[in-house]
Amino acid sequence: MDSVLREVLPEQGYKVKNPPRKKGETGADIIAEKDGVTVAIECIGFQDVPPLRSKQFFEIFFRAVSRLKDGAQRCVMALPARFGRGLSMRARHYGEAWKRIGEAFPELEIWLVDVRKKDYKVHKWNDWPEPPSSKAGCAGVRIP
DSSP states (O other), rough: OHHHHHHHHHHTOOOOSSSSOOOTTOOOSSEEEEEEEEEEEHHHHHHHOOHHHHHHHHHHHHHHHHHGGGTEEEEEEEGGGGGHHHHHHHHHHTTTTHHHHHOOOOTEEEEETTTTTEEEEEEEEESSSTTTSSSSTTBBBBOO
16 A cells, blocks of 8 residues: 555645655655645554454554644545445444544544555544545545
8 A cells, every 4th residue: 555655645735745664664654745745644454353453443543643743734544445335334333422522633634545446535533423424435635
């Protein structure tokens, strides 16, 4: 996923400011800048084991918001597109807490990345929960 974002972000006017991290290195997976706005992007893959998937989701959340201390103006959790299918359920499960996280961190975004199509959709944290009749993961806005 990291390599796909590194390929498509420059095509959309972003300047990728850091090389790919080596194993064991700390820091944001991708630091990009566009129009003077610094974007810190943290990436995870999709785990088939639900408890592991939840653990990694919340780890990436804390890594993303921790980038505020490094000057990030947008903090991104980059997730595989199929993660979008479960986000409404996750948001409904946490209810008020989910909503308050979005209010506390307006810089927080979730990008659903389709590596096969080399594309991504940008969402704010509080885009979820979606109404049960909507197609979770399909909505979103591409921010050029």
